[in-house]
Amino acid sequence: MPVPNLDIDLSEEEQQVRDVAHRFAADVMRPAGEALDKLTPDEVIAPGSIFWDVYKQYLQLGFTELDPEADPVAVARLQCLISEELGWGDAGLAVALSTAGMPAELAKAVGNQELLEQFPPDNLGCWAITEPNHGSDMIDFNSRAMAPGAKPGKPNCIARGEGDEYVISGQKSAWVSNGSIARSVALHCATETVDGQSGGGIFLASLDLEGITRGKPLHKIGQRALNQCEIYFDQVRIPASQMICGPSDYSFMTDMTLCLANGGMGMIFVGTARAALELALDYAQERVQGGVPIIQHQSVKGRLFTMYRKVEAARSLSRRVTLYNAASDLPALQAAISAKVTSTLTAFEVASDALQIFGGAGTSQEYPIEKIFRDARVSMIEDGCNEVLGLLAGDRLA
Ligand SMILES: Cc1cc2nc3c(=O)[nH]c(=O)nc-3n(C[C@H](O)[C@H](O)[C@H](O)COP(=O)(O)OP(=O)(O)OC[C@H]3O[C@@H](n4cnc5c(N)ncnc54)[C@H](O)[C@@H]3O)c2cc1C
Structure with missing residues (x-):
């Protein structure tokens, strides 16, 4: 049962976009996500897998082509509505679909039209x-969250400047979302010039270049529709023009990237939390114990209210942060992190409470709630462990 909608200020266009996104989430993503959850990681991305139908239908909706000339806040309002619905449909698929546009988002962020044409939003990224x-080390790129005196050590992937090219060698972790299936990558890596100077850089690159190979798709507990794997680079040559930032602006651009990623997670996992709340509300009205639907029991009502309150609060924060960061020339990382941490924690807590309301049935794969619980658990590590992100945000406040 949908919970009463408090959005009183949506324009007709916004309501239409939200309704289209909701239908796609309900009719396509939810059933596909449940089916993909039961497959092996290889089957999820095999030719003919339902994953590809979802991706194709998503592109046809036009959500990746929201008018780039439009007011950024108006676009961000639409993105909030769309992302929540996608997260409501299936968390793993929602992350796959939004990550697919990351190279294009970064080309847009630096205003590089040539790279945007080379890596458009429909070029799976x-x-x-x-x-x-270096998991948390790469997220905490300025070593602000590290123990005093700690040093991250040697990078696993290095780009070495050679004339008007960079030569990239090494590997990225098994956690790269869409890693097996992507055609392009937004690659953060250490850089080294011929005279030995080092720093960090971000490159946009095609993944069909000579010297690039991929690992085996990762087998994990939740968000199983989301493919992940390592990417290996063996002396891969990338034109220097595809480096969107070098050591001097690496810190600023990585902040921007984390703002995008964490802001996006904030919006998606409000939807995942809402899905768990709605399923629990339905079940509580159907399941009879003591001769009455369990929703009549005080503790179940109280638990449902707590879940509802958390979802509304996470949505309010996430939207406020997204709109602020869309309007601002200098997005606030501590705000994006607060949205990510709040929404993912809310999704986990609400899914756990929903599972409790389902009782024994909640632990069974016959009901959708255990999957949402697994999907939500993973989100507290995805795009940065919540505790490490919290230390980064705290450092900003200090
Ligand atoms: C579903 C999912 C999707 C992902 N998608 C991507 C992706 O698209 N691209 C990509 O590159 N990566 C991706 N990741 C990787 C993700 O960003 C890392 O898993 C995360 O940053 C943590 O790194 P780690 O797994 O190496 O854990 P570690 O860094 O080894 O951390 C292990 C534990 O130590 C703690 N810890 C580590 N360092 C500190 C510190 N300085 N202070 C306090 N505590 C610390 C952590 O909080 C954690 O509890 C994804 C991960 C998941 C689970």
């Missing part, structure tokens, strides 16, 4: 930041 030996 991925974002490769973390490395096998």
